[in-house]
Amino acid sequence: MTIMRYIFLILIFAFISNTGFSQRVKVKLDNDKFTEFKERWNTKKQVRKGKRAFKDGTFASYRQAAVHFQNAYDKISDNAALTYMLGMSYLKSVPADKALNYLEKAYNQNKTTHPDLIFYYARALHLNYKFEEAISKYNExxxxxxxxxxxxxxxxxxxxxSECRYGIDYMADTARVFTTPIAAINSKYDDFAPVIPPDGTKMYFSSKRPYDKHDDIYENTGQYTENIFWAGKRERDWLFKGSLSKKINEKHNNAVIGLSPNGMQLLLFDGQKNNGDLYKAEYKKSKWRSPKDKEFSKVNSSARESSVTIAYDNRTMYFTSDRDDDQKIGGQDIYRSMRRKSNKKWGKPVNVGGTLNSIYDEEGVFLHPSGQTIYFSSKGHTSMGGYDLFKSEKQSDGTWSSPENLGYPINTPGDDLFFGVTANGRYGYYSSRGRDGDDFDIYEIIFLGPEKPLIQSSEDMLIASMAKPITETVIEKTVDIKTIRLTIVKGKIYDAITNEPIQAEIEITDNEADSVIMTSESGEGGEYLVSLPSGKNYAMTIKAKDYLFHSENFNIPPATNYQEIVKDIEMNKLAAGTKVILNNIFFEFGKAVLRTTSYPELNRVVKLLEAYPKLKIEISGHTDNKGSLAVNKRISEKRAKAVVDYLVTQGVEQNRLTYKGYAYLQPVASNDTEEGRQRNRRVEFKIISHK
Structure with missing residues (x-):
């Protein structure tokens, strides 16, 4: 079963369960309305075809019913039953404005045509933003x-x-955004579930457009099989790139629902197994590999798991499921699963509770790379109708705040699903069919802060002015934009001599806690991306077979705002004379006393020496040019010796280690700037021999 078909079935079931009656009525045509037998016969034939199609109860059949009823209505427009059936066909398919047109006419022709006509008229008003009138009709x-x-x-x-009242409030206090359909990506079919890496440079999405010339149209939907496509972003423009390989797009429906933190793994939904399970596909050796579900063995159930998001540390996962267990709160809830290591199986899921979950359905969960904001769609909470997009902030005690509706014009009375946002919080992406009630399309949101009036010529305003916002976008509300405290580090890893890219392991360590908090991998082309929330002293260690490890330090104070750091990494082979800077060695100010935050880095040196028993190295200390040569030589040598002493205490033989202080005689940067002087204050090791 496809994701969108499942959602459609839920909507139809809810639609039917809202009333206790059949939605059809007998359409009797007055023969006196026709002057010719052939015209009467053809009109009745259209009515019969419309009734048969309507009875089938599928999205495609309702569309077909609308065609037949419309043909009949064009011949005889004053038949309340026919007008009602035409309006109902549009209401259960597309578009919402046509549904309102005909249900209003049926109501005015004869409001007793069907016991629930007033209700469906109210629904049509609701879907068309006529909230005050809808409330009146609901009460009627x-x-x-x-x-x-x-x-x-x-x-x-x-x-x-209550949904109508929320809609009135949201439209009276609109969010400061531009919301625009992405023409380069959208087709005339359903396009949905966009997923993006933190830097927003590419997008994977699902679509029911033709995949190849052998594709068949599904009779129930009138659309093709779900397949996965992708697009790239060049400056401000999205460029459609095409479909993924048949390793990913197999014969049955395929849908992407998430992306790993490093962007190298697709998280997929497979509706063929159970009622829908989670899978993961990896990109290796320039190819997408076949999806596997091994690590989700404790997560997947006989129920449906339909959306998923993984935290920046690759150890916490949130997903949605309609499983029926003793934790259940609504129809479909958000669950959390944890694991100790990033390459292990996910643990037993736990329902996140009644703050995020409502008594209705939740779907399309997405965790911001900072780990501090979670987004999801819900039919409950303060929805203005259908699935609305919500966000919740993580509190200081680790709990989530009450969900906040993203407001109008992002949300509509229809379904708004599968939201994702770039790490800088500037651009959001989601799928919606609440604009015109037609097929799902993918939209881009440009979030505008209160500090940027429309008359300013900032970059964001320039982008917004070049966009073609939908007609209902109104920019009035001044909103507080939450400061994003996150650092994105990205770049390429390559061989220092050949410049060939290297696929390497990336390890992120919290130096204060001496704890590895995340492991990741670079792509085959050497590209990597990691997300580092503010407030920690991080060591980033790069490891690859037959290479010396490389380390970088990112000491990010708690108040550091969003930033992107591009850092290309040169890797050196294990050879005599090769040097490695130990960027995560720290000393007490003006002393040769190691801080405990140095231990994770030093322990990596220990492991290297253990892995290569014949390896001999020189530890060297270096300073900037402040002070005399004699003083700097003394402190740099004492610091080098302190490192050697620590390595010896960890079991490294003394005869494999030497040390020397070079003061400021071997700078790696200019001493004319503070940044350069900081780079020159360092400890490094050099390979003396390894055979």
Missing amino acids: YKNTLTAEQLGYKDKMLKKRI
Whole structure:
């Protein structure tokens, strides 16, 4: 079963369950309305075809029913039953404005045509943003119900009315954004579930467009099989790149629902197994590999797992499932799973509880790379109708705040799903069919802060002015933009001599806690990306077979705002004379006393020496040019010796180690700047011999 088909079935079921009656009526045509037999016969034939199509109860059949009923209506427009069936066909397919047109006419022709006509008229008003009128009609419908009918419909009607009231509030206080469909990506079919890496340079998405010339159209949907496509971004423009390989796009439906933190693994939904399971596909040796579900063995169930997001440390995962267990809160809930190491199986899931989960359905969960904001779609909470997009902030005690609706014009009375946002919080992407009730399209959101009035000529305003925002976008509300405290480090890893890219392991260590918090890999082309939330002293260590490890230090204070650092890494082979700077060695100020934050880096040197028993190295200390040569030689040598002493305490033989202080005689940067002087204050090791 496809993701969008599942969502459609939920909507149809909810639609039917909102009323206790059949939605069809008998359409009787007055023969006196026709002057010719052939015209009467053809009109009745269209009605019969429309009724048969409507009875089939699929998205495609409702569309087909609308065609037939429309043909009949064009011949006879004053038949309330026919007008009602035409309006219902549009209401259950597309578009919402046509549904309103005909249901309003049916209501005016004869409001008693069907017991639920007033309700469906109210729904059409609701979907077309006519909230005040919708509330009036919902209440009018309520007054037509018996006590027994009201007993099982009252809760639903109260929810619909509350959705309209939320819609009134959101439209009166609009979010400061531009929301624009991405023409280069969208097709005339369903396009949905965009997923992006933190830097927003590419997008993977699902689509029901033709994959190849042998594709067949699904009779129930009138669209093709779900397959996965991708696009790249060049400056401000999205460029459609095509479909992924048949390793990913197999014969049945295929949908992408998430991306690993490093962007090298696709998280997929397979509707063929159970009711829908999670899978992962890796990109290796210039190819996407076949999807596997091994690491999700404790997560996948006989129920449906339909969306997933993984935290920056690759150890926490949130996903949605409609499993029926003792933790269940709504129809489909958000769950959390953890694991100790980033390459191991995910642990037993835990329901995240009633703050995020409502008594209705949640879907399309996405965790910001900072780990501090979670986004998801919900039919509950303060939705204005259908699935609305919400966000929640992580509190100081680790709990999540009450969900906040992203507001209008992002949300609509229809379904708004599968939201993702770039790490800098500037651009968001999601799929919606709430604009016109037609097929799902992918939209780009440009978030505008209160400090950027429309008259300014900032980059964001320039982007926004070049876009073609949808007609309902109104920019009025001044919103507080949450400061994103996150550092994105990205670049390429390559051989220092040949410049050939290297596929390497990346290890992120919290120096203060002496704990590895994340492991990742670079791509085959050497590209890598890691997300580092502010407030920690990080060591980034790069490891590859037959190469010496490379280390970088990122000491990011808690108040550091969003930044991107491009850092290309040169890797050196294990050879005599090769030097490695130990960027995560720290001393007490003006002393040769090692800080405990140096231990993770020093322990990596120990492991290297253990792995190569014949390896001999020189530890060297270096300073900037502040002070005399004699003083700097003394402190640099004492610091080199302190490193050697630590290595010896960890079991390294003394005869494999030498040390020397070079003061400021071997600078790696200019001493004319503070940044350069900081780079020159360092400890490094050089290979003396390794055979």
